[in-house]
Amino acid sequence: MSIDNDTTTDAGSPASPFAGAPDVVTVRNVSKKFTIRKDNSLKERVVTLGRAGRRHSEDFWALRDVSLDIPAGTTIGLLGPNGSGKSTLLKTIGGILEPSSGTVERRGRLAALIELGAGFHPDLTGRENVYLNAAILGQTQEETEARFDDILQFSGIGDFIDTQVKFYSSGMYVRLAFAVAINTDPDVLLVDEVLAVGDEQFQKKCLDKIREFQEQGRTIILVSHSLGQVQELCDSAVVLHHGEVKFQGSARLAVKNFREILEDRRVAEVEANHPEEEANPGKVEHVELEIPGREPGAEHRHGDDLVVRATFSHATVLPEWRAGIKIETHLGHPAFGVDSRQLQTHHAPLDGTATVEWRLEDLRLGGGQYFVHVFLAKPNGEHIVIQREAARFVVTDEDTQSGIAWTKTTERQVR
Amino acid sequence: MSNIVTDRFERLRHERMVPAGRPASAVVGSVREVLAHRQLLDLLIRRDLKSRYKDSVLGFAWTLIRPLVQLAIYYFVLGQILGASRNIPEFAIYVFSGLTLYGLFSEIVASGTASIVSNAGLIKKVYLPREIYPLASVGSALFNFGVQMIVLLVAAVLQSGFAWWRPDLLFFFPATLVILIWATALALLLAALNVYLRDMQYLVEVLVLLLMWGSPIVYSWQMVATRAPEWLLTLYTSNPITLAVLGIHRAFWSAGADSEYPEHLLLRLGIAALVGLVALFACQRVFAKLQGNFAQEI
Numbered sequence: 121m122s123i124d125n126d127t128t129t130d131a132g133s134p135a136s137p138f139a140g141a142p143d144v145v146t147v148r149n150v151s152k153k154f155t156i157r158k159d160n161s162l163k164e165r166v167v168t169l170g171r172a173g174r175r176h177s178e179d180f181w182a183l184r185d186v187s188l189d190i191p192a193g194t195t196i197g198l199l200g201p202n203g204s205g206k207s208t209l210l211k212t213i214g215g216i217l218e219p220s221s222g223t224v225e226r227r228g229r230l231a232a233l234i235e236l237g238a239g240f241h242p243d244l245t246g247r248e249n250v251y252l253n254a255a256i257l258g259q260t261q262e263e264t265e266a267r268f269d270d271i272l273q274f275s276g277i278g279d280f281i282d283t284q285v286k287f288y289s290s291g292m293y294v295r296l297a298f299a300v301a302i303n304t305d306p307d308v309l310l311v312d313e314v315l316a317v318g319d320e321q322f323q324k325k326c327l328d329k330i331r332e333f334q335e336q337g338r339t340i341i342l343v344s345h346s347l348g349q350v351q352e353l354c355d356s357a358v359v360l361h362h363g364e365v366k367f368q369g370s371a372r373l374a375v376k377n378f379r380e381i382l383e384d385r386r387v388a389e390v391e392a393n394h395p396e397e398e399a400n401p402g403k404v405e406h407v408e409l410e411i412p413g414r415e416p417g418a419e420h421r422h423g424d425d426l427v428v429r430a431t432f433s434h435a436t437v438l439p440e441w442r443a444g445i446k447i448e449t450h451l452g453h454p455a456f457g458v459d460s461r462q463l464q465t466h467h468a469p470l471d472g473t474a475t476v477e478w479r480l481e482d483l484r485l486g487g488g489q490y491f492v493h494v495f496l497a498k499p500n501g502e503h504i505v506i507q508r509e510a511a512r513f514v515v516t517d518e519d520t521q522s523g524i525a526w527t528k529t530t531e532r533q534v535r
Numbered sequence: 536m537s538n539i540v541t542d543r544f545e546r547l548r549h550e551r552m553v554p555a556g557r558p559a560s561a562v563v564g565s566v567r568e569v570l571a572h573r574q575l576l577d578l579l580i581r582r583d584l585k586s587r588y589k590d591s592v593l594g595f596a597w598t599l600i601r602p603l604v605q606l607a608i609y610y611f612v613l614g615q616i617l618g619a620s621r622n623i624p625e626f627a628i629y630v631f632s633g634l635t636l637y638g639l640f641s642e643i644v645a646s647g648t649a650s651i652v653s654n655a656g657l658i659k660k661v662y663l664p665r666e667i668y669p670l671a672s673v674g675s676a677l678f679n680f681g682v683q684m685i686v687l688l689v690a691a692v693l694q695s696g697f698a699w700w701r702p703d704l705l706f707f708f709p710a711t712l713v714i715l716i717w718a719t720a721l722a723l724l725l726a727a728l729n730v731y732l733r734d735m736q737y738l739v740e741v742l743v744l745l746l747m748w749g750s751p752i753v754y755s756w757q758m759v760a761t762r763a764p765e766w767l768l769t770l771y772t773s774n775p776i777t778l779a780v781l782g783i784h785r786a787f788w789s790a791g792a793d794s795e796y797p798e799h800l801l802l803r804l805g806i807a808a809l810v811g812l813v814a815l816f817a818c819q820r821v822f823a824k825l826q827g828n829f830a831q832e833i
Contacts, residue, residue, distance in 0.1 A: 141544055142547050192547050193544070214661075215555035216659065223554060227550040228550060238661060239660075241582050243589040243590070252582055255578050260574060284589075336540065337543045337544060
């Protein structure tokens, strides 16, 4: 798997959006070993003492020699497939787990949004739980009293605040927990997969609050499976794989790197399941972009056409197939997509290689950088191969409007 | 860069980097950490107490019903039917004072042992000084102890007026202190071990039962003194629980003022307290050593 080196940041430390920020977390050569035991009662332990006991346990390295400096004010994402050690790293930073070797040092007030409402007691009322949970997150009673109205308002719980939380719906429960957590005053906030709670409106409130935190120079360490969210929120990201740091740098490159890991894993799984088949029979041989009437590599201006040409190959003859492209912004938001099914194109069987051309006429996109992904798929839509960021183009930014779409706009006062 | 940001960075720059999860200095650090969280400790104790009898009609009355029933059983079965009360005047006060103090011990040890495992949700998600959970058990046990003490005083007044109001009443303090120290030490140790071996919870049930009959709660120390050989009596009397129970008898059981007690009871209690402090220190060290792996072992 390839590891990109981001040219804008040195591989050692993620850049803070604020200049001259002090470090709040330093992780030095941290390794974490879990011993998985298969017995858990006194009798079993005694019976399997000594040598036999060792056979009943298994070592598993959740983190291997991880080093990281996090400057204040950064929002850093931890990415990695399941079981790659990202939650373990987050818990080590939070002091919940002790590293087997190496050191984790930090300063400042720390709050953890690791599983909301961990401190909630079902038999207590919402109000009592607010005070308890705030104390768990390190607030004093007076601070909680001062913020209580904010918490209540943010949660939208209303009169239910004096009801026992066991009668709450799961949404209310999580909203209240989040309201408490977000109304603390941390320097460092640890977030583990919890931003996807509540309805859309509540999620938006949460993201707004996170942005506010960022503006206030708070440090946020985020574990998320939502790659779009990571690209959108984070200044930088770390990719973990099998407990090792695979990549460290800008969020966009980290996401790309992480996708490569996922793709490698998919290929490995296919190979394991069907050893007789070649895992990756399809290939995207070549992709090129052309903007008719402009130099190769020139910026695209709205209204220009865009031609995408892709050459595919397949190890065996494919009687039926589809090809398609997707265009995404540099933040990973889909801007456009099309494939053979939608265009009702029927291709001749793919024997060897085939080149497909898409002509996007009169394309009007907002200014900025765009990536083109190209894929080859089976007739049912299952991807055979997808090449992400196969090509890139830049649309001239004119600062006359914003957003992904560009359209001719006029404005006048009508009344 | 706005003011709020520069202020924050300036404050952070002057703060020292500390290792995550554990105070830098040993016992002093742990004590300081717990003290820093005393408001939370208070809330955890309230949570324990509030949630225990929530939705029950009688609520806190249950705190009293169990020991009162126990008292009734021991008073009638042992005292009246088996005749233990013939040698022990005011047998009800005698039994109840011992039971109340022993109740404190057994509650701290039993709920303290379970405290880490039953707070697994919190321990796995948030870092707090973990001593706080056994200490919260100590707190709620002390509250129940307080309620029972009131009942004991009322019973004492009903039985013999204010005869118990005398200097010997001060024995209450060393006796309770000895129980507190030893129970807390055991709670810390067993709570940590229980994470690794769930057998501890069941072991504690047996232990609490044994220790109750191993101290002069429903029979008298004199019965042991007249029957047991010298070495066994020494051993029996050295048990801090025995000493504490004798202390509380000395404090509240005014009818037995002229009955026989081991020599230098106060000194013995003092020694038991000192040895207890050493044990508490050792148990805290074991706890601190084991707590690093709590989150992954639970």
